[in-house]
Amino acid sequence: MVLTEENILQVLSTVQDPDLKKDLVSLGMIQDLKVDPARVSFKVVLTTPACPLKEMIRSECVQALEKAFDDLPELDIFMTSNVTTSRSNTPLLPGVKNIVAIASGKGGVGKSTCAANLAVALAQTGAKVGLIDADIFGPSVPTMFNVEGEQPAVKNEDGKNIIVPIEQYGVKLMSIGFLTPAESAVVWRGPMASSALKQFIGDVAWGELDYLLLDLPPGTSDIHLTMVQTVPVTGAVIVTTPQKVALADATKGLTMFQQPQINVPVLGVIENMAYFTPEELPDNKYYLFGKDGGKRLAQRFDVPFLGEVPIVQGIRESGDSGFPAVLKEGVTSDAFQSLAESVARQIAIRNAEKNKTEVVQIKN
Numbered sequence: 001m002v003l004t005e006e007n008i009l010q011v012l013s014t015v016q017d018p019d020l021k022k023d024l025v026s027l028g029m030i031q032d033l034k035v036d037p038a039r040v041s042f043k044v045v046l047t048t049p050a051c052p053l054k055e056m057i058r059s060e061c062v063q064a065l066e067k068a069f070d071d072l073p074e075l076d077i078f079m080t081s082n083v084t085t086s087r088s089n090t091p092l093l094p095g096v097k098n099i100v101a102i103a104s105g106k107g108g109v110g111k112s113t114c115a116a117n118l119a120v121a122l123a124q125t126g127a128k129v130g131l132i133d134a135d136i137f138g139p140s141v142p143t144m145f146n147v148e149g150e151q152p153a154v155k156n157e158d159g160k161n162i163i164v165p166i167e168q169y170g171v172k173l174m175s176i177g178f179l180t181p182a183e184s185a186v187v188w189r190g191p192m193a194s195s196a197l198k199q200f201i202g203d204v205a206w207g208e209l210d211y212l213l214l215d216l217p218p219g220t221s222d223i224h225l226t227m228v229q230t231v232p233v234t235g236a237v238i239v240t241t242p243q244k245v246a247l248a249d250a251t252k253g254l255t256m257f258q259q260p261q262i263n264v265p266v267l268g269v270i271e272n273m274a275y276f277t278p279e280e281l282p283d284n285k286y287y288l289f290g291k292d293g294g295k296r297l298a299q300r301f302d303v304p305f306l307g308e309v310p311i312v313q314g315i316r317e318s319g320d321s322g323f324p325a326v327l328k329e330g331v332t333s334d335a336f337q338s339l340a341e342s343v344a345r346q347i348a349i350r351n352a353e354k355n356k357t358e359v360v361q362i363k364n
């Protein structure tokens, strides 16, 4: 084969994105192709910086080109990303590409811990990430990010006062805990809580974000409805433990998103506290709350299983000390990084396959 741009594109169109099941050329992922006798260079623009298949895709490109051209010169492949979105044009949060709800049925299953670590793990990949602590009645973000007592600044933009989110570990944060002492938040009535959440969405300078995670309160409440009625939600992640009582509640949480009038895609299930493991003996696993409950829940509802997180003393300590576990190298960090990859991957698949997200209109 002669070394021309056209022929190179033809060869690269035999390489598929395994998740999106289409070839890189028709997906528009090959950009800035330059061919000269001494060098061939191009960019592969992936759908997320957290793409777990990055190396595999690169080596498939190299192999396909080496096979097709005898006289292949130096190859310069630059792997980059542009996070996809499926948002329709709504005036709220115009710069935010994906809004992801992190929900659970039961309280205390580790939803906030997973949300915090996912947010940091995504930011570590280079994505622009925000986290809203929508758990108005029990905000935990200030503690988990070691920013208790901090108060966000207010700035004037186009004649309107807007709140500047607090930034920590590369994540933009907003929590009711920054605005009122935590004790006073618990006496809020439902409508006040809903209007506070609307403020977090509309009156905060979120700017450009690839992923805005919403740490929802446990259960199914007004807050959940407010959220889906206020912004177009890309998808929901359900956190559960493998225990029977948690699974029963997680089922309610999951089916709430799948109700026809809400219809928010479920990106998958995370099984937290999947087993206990002493940090110094990571091969010893004790299934305190039962085994594979989250996996079975995902199978039953035909949604992806995103991964499992063990119970590790360090995760609890990290939460309390305000230094998320994913920041420390080790088994738990690996678990949260691979969860973040799974979530980002499911968002990319969702954006490629499903309709645009709309704000939910609920008729009384």
Ligand SMILES: Nc1ncnc2c1ncn2[C@@H]1O[C@H](COP(=O)(O)OP(=O)(O)OP(=O)(O)O)[C@@H](O)[C@H]1O
Pocket: 104, 106, 107, 108, 109, 110, 111, 112, 113, 114, 135, 138, 140, 216, 217, 218, 272, 273, 309, 310, 311, 312, 313, 315, 316, 317, 319, 320
């Ligand atoms: N995998 C884990 N290993 C050890 N401790 C964990 C793990 N996941 C969560 N925890 C601890 O369990 C407690 C509850 O976690 P978390 O606050 O994240 O739950 P939650 O589901 O958000 O609760 P709620 O929304 O009801 O406040 C915290 O003390 C947290 O540090």
